Amino acid sequence: MxxxxxxxxxxxxxxxxxxxxxxxxxxxxxxxxxxxxxxxxxxxxxxxxxxxxxxxxxxxxxxxxxxxxxxxxxxxxxxxxxxxxxxxxxxxxxxxxxxxxxxxxxxxxxxxxxxxxxxxxxxxxxxxxxxxxxxxxxxxxxxxxxxxxxxxxxxxxxxxxxxxxxxxxxxxxxxxxxxxxxxxxxxxxxxxxxxxxxxxxxxxxxxxxxxxxxxxxxxxxxxxLDRDALHRTVRRYRVRLADGREAQRTMRGEARDVAAVLAAEGAEVREAAPLRLEDGALALLQEEVPA
Amino acid sequence: MLVTLDPRDERPLYLQIVEQVRRALVVGSLRAEDPLPSVRELAAELVVNPRTVLQAYRALEEEGVVYVRRGQGTFVAPAVGGDDAGRRALARGVAERALLDARRNGLGAAELVAMIRELAAGEDDDGGRDAR
The missing domain is CATH 3.40.50.300 (P-loop containing nucleotide triphosphate hydrolases)
Structure with a gap:
C-alpha cells in the first residue's frame, strides 16, 4: 500500500x-x-x-x-x-x-x-x-x-x-x-x-x-501524504476477534481494504476512528502500522 | 474567548470551529450582525492554519449562518440567533460525540439514552434545572 x-x-x-x-x-x-x-x-x-x-x-x-x-x-x-x-x-x-x-x-x-x-x-x-x-x-x-x-x-x-x-x-x-x-x-x-x-x-x-x-x-x-489522506487512511480499529474478545489495531490503508485484511484474520471491525495528526504521524514513525 | 479547540477531538479542525460558532450563537455570546474575528486573528489565537479558519467560515456561509461584507469581514447573518435550527445542529454534535464515546465503551444507544434520562431526572429531583 x-x-x-x-x-x-x-x-x-x-x-x-x-x-x-x-x-x-x-x-x-x-x-x-x-x-x-x-x-x-x-x-x-x-x-x-x-x-x-x-x-x-x-x-x-x-x-x-x-x-x-x-x-x-x-x-x-x-x-x-x-x-x-x-x-x-x-x-x-x-x-x-x-x-x-x-x-x-x-x-x-x-x-x-x-x-x-x-x-x-x-x-x-x-x-x-x-x-x-x-x-x-x-x-x-x-x-x-x-x-x-x-x-x-x-x-x-x-x-x-x-x-x-x-x-x-x-x-x-x-x-x-x-x-x-x-x-x-x-x-x-x-x-x-x-x-x-x-x-x-x-x-x-x-x-x-x-x-x-x-x-x-x-x-x-x-x-x-496530506492531512485528509492521513485522517482517512491511518485509523485505529476496534475489532472483535474470532474468539469474541475485543482488540485495538492501528492500521493504514483505505477502510474497505483494511476491513478485508482483518476479515481474512477472522476479525470483525466494530469501529474505525481517525487519529489526530500527531498520533497518525507517530504511528507511521514507529512502524507499528501494517498496510 | 469565542472559540476554543479540544486537542483530544479527532474531528477535522474546521468542523470544531463551525461548532464553536454555533455554540456562541446558541448561548448568545454572538448575535445577529456581530462581526466574527478576522481569519488572521482567529488563526493566530487558535494557532491553526488560516486556511482552516477560512474553510470553517465558508461552511458557515454556505449554511447561511454568516455572510461576508466585501472588505469588511465576516458577520453573523441578520436572521440568525439561538433559533431551533442552530440548537438542533448543536445538539446533534453533542449527541454524536456522546454516541461515539458510548460505542467505544461497548455501550449501545439505548443504554446511553436511558442513562441520560435517569441522570436528568435525578438532577430535577435535586433541584437542578434544565438549561431551557
Missing part, C-alpha cells in the same frame, strides 16, 4: 521537491532516495527521530550540503546550479543556534540583513522584534539559546520569502514564547502565500498548522 502513502501530488505545483536525494557519511546513510514533494502553499511537517535525516535534507535544499546522488529543487530552481538564487527565496531557521557574527549587535545584524534582502519589510521586522522581545543592543554572541532562536526566526520571516524552511523552530524557547512564535507564524501565513517546511520533534504544537506530513525513518521517506 505504498502508493496510498505517497499521494500523487505531481511535480509542477511543488515549491520544494527532491529527486532521489541520497547522502552518506562514511558508512552511515543520512538520506536514501528521498523524493520530497511540498506543494506550493503547503505547511509540510517533516517528522523523524534524531538522526533520521531531517536537518541533512534541509541543508541539501539550500545547497549547503552536496548530495551523493539525486537533486533538490526550490521553486523549480536546481539548487546545485542556482544555489544563491534559491537561497534568496528562502527563510531558513537552522538546527544550530548561531544566529550570525558574534561581535555584531542584534540591531546591526538586522540592518545588515535588511541591506542584503530586497524584500525586507522594515515595519514587519520592527513588529516581530517587539513581539519576540529582542533587545537590539545585545551582542549576537551573548544571546541565550532561546534569544538566538528568536533572532533567527525574525531573520527568516522579515523578508517575507515565498519559502520557509524551519528546522526545530521552537527549540530552546520557553512554553509561552513557543506559543507566541506559532501564533506569529499563523499570522504570517494569513498575510501572504507561503510554503513552509517544518521539521520538529514537537508534532503536537504544530499539528493544527500543518496540512501535509512526511515521515523520515533511517534516511528513508516512508510516508508522505
Amino acid at each position: 505504498e502508493g496510498a502513502m505517497h499521494a500523487d501530488l505531481g511535480d509542477g505545483a511543488c515549491a520544494v521537491a527532491t529527486h532521489g536525494l541520497t547522502k552518506r557519511y562514511g558508512d552511515a546513510t543520512a538520506l536514501a532516495d528521498v523524493a520530497l514533494r511540498v506543494p506550493t502553499g503547503a505547511v509540510y511537517l517533516l517528522v523523524g527521530a534524531n538522526g533520521a535525516g531531517k536537518s541533512t535534507a534541509f541543508r541539501a535544499l539550500l545547497n549547503l550540503e552536496r548530495p551523493d546522488a539525486g537533486r533538490a529543487e526550490v521553486l523549480g530552481l536546481d539548487v546545485s546550479a542556482r544555489g544563491p538564487e534559491a537561497r534568496a527565496q528562502v527563510g531558513y531557521v537552522p538546527d544550530r543556534h548561531d544566529a550570525g557574527p558574534r561581535a555584531l549587535t542584534c540591531g546591526e545584524l538586522l540592518r545588515y540583513a535588511a541591506a542584503y534582502r530586497p524584500t525586507w519589510d522594515a515595519a514587519y521586522a520592527d513588529r516581530l522584534a517587539r513581539a519576540l522581545a529582542l533587545d537590539p543592543a545585545k551582542r549576537v554572541g551573548a544571546l541565550s539559546k532561546g534569544n538566538a532562536r528568536r533572532l533567527q526566526l525574525l531573520l527568516a520571516l522579515a523578508h517575507r520569502p515565498p519559502v520557509l524552511l524551519l528546522d526545530e523552530p521552537t527549540d530552546g524557547l520557553d512554553p509561552l514564547v513557543r506559543r507566541a512564535v506559532l501564533a506569529l507564524l499563523a499570522e504570517h501565513l494569513a498575510d501572504g502565500p507561503t510554503t513552509v517546511l517544518i521539521a520538529t520533534h514537537h508534532v503536537a504544537e504544530v499539528e493544527s498548522l500543518a496540512d501535509h506530513v512526511g515521515v523520515l525513518r533511517g534516511g528513508r521517506l516512508v510516508a508522505q
Whole structure:
C-alpha cells in the first residue's frame, strides 16, 4: 500500500521537491532516495527521530550540503546550479543556534540583513522584534539559546520569502514564547502565500498548522501524504476477534481494504476512528502500522 | 474567548470551529450582525492554519449562518440567533460525540439514552434545572 502513502501530488505545483536525494557519511546513510514533494502553499511537517535525516535534507535544499546522488529543487530552481538564487527565496531557521557574527549587535545584524534582502519589510521586522522581545543592543554572541532562536526566526520571516524552511523552530524557547512564535507564524501565513517546511520533534504544537506530513525513518521517506489522506487512511480499529474478545489495531490503508485484511484474520471491525495528526504521524514513525 | 479547540477531538479542525460558532450563537455570546474575528486573528489565537479558519467560515456561509461584507469581514447573518435550527445542529454534535464515546465503551444507544434520562431526572429531583 505504498502508493496510498505517497499521494500523487505531481511535480509542477511543488515549491520544494527532491529527486532521489541520497547522502552518506562514511558508512552511515543520512538520506536514501528521498523524493520530497511540498506543494506550493503547503505547511509540510517533516517528522523523524534524531538522526533520521531531517536537518541533512534541509541543508541539501539550500545547497549547503552536496548530495551523493539525486537533486533538490526550490521553486523549480536546481539548487546545485542556482544555489544563491534559491537561497534568496528562502527563510531558513537552522538546527544550530548561531544566529550570525558574534561581535555584531542584534540591531546591526538586522540592518545588515535588511541591506542584503530586497524584500525586507522594515515595519514587519520592527513588529516581530517587539513581539519576540529582542533587545537590539545585545551582542549576537551573548544571546541565550532561546534569544538566538528568536533572532533567527525574525531573520527568516522579515523578508517575507515565498519559502520557509524551519528546522526545530521552537527549540530552546520557553512554553509561552513557543506559543507566541506559532501564533506569529499563523499570522504570517494569513498575510501572504507561503510554503513552509517544518521539521520538529514537537508534532503536537504544530499539528493544527500543518496540512501535509512526511515521515523520515533511517534516511528513508516512508510516508508522505496530506492531512485528509492521513485522517482517512491511518485509523485505529476496534475489532472483535474470532474468539469474541475485543482488540485495538492501528492500521493504514483505505477502510474497505483494511476491513478485508482483518476479515481474512477472522476479525470483525466494530469501529474505525481517525487519529489526530500527531498520533497518525507517530504511528507511521514507529512502524507499528501494517498496510 | 469565542472559540476554543479540544486537542483530544479527532474531528477535522474546521468542523470544531463551525461548532464553536454555533455554540456562541446558541448561548448568545454572538448575535445577529456581530462581526466574527478576522481569519488572521482567529488563526493566530487558535494557532491553526488560516486556511482552516477560512474553510470553517465558508461552511458557515454556505449554511447561511454568516455572510461576508466585501472588505469588511465576516458577520453573523441578520436572521440568525439561538433559533431551533442552530440548537438542533448543536445538539446533534453533542449527541454524536456522546454516541461515539458510548460505542467505544461497548455501550449501545439505548443504554446511553436511558442513562441520560435517569441522570436528568435525578438532577430535577435535586433541584437542578434544565438549561431551557
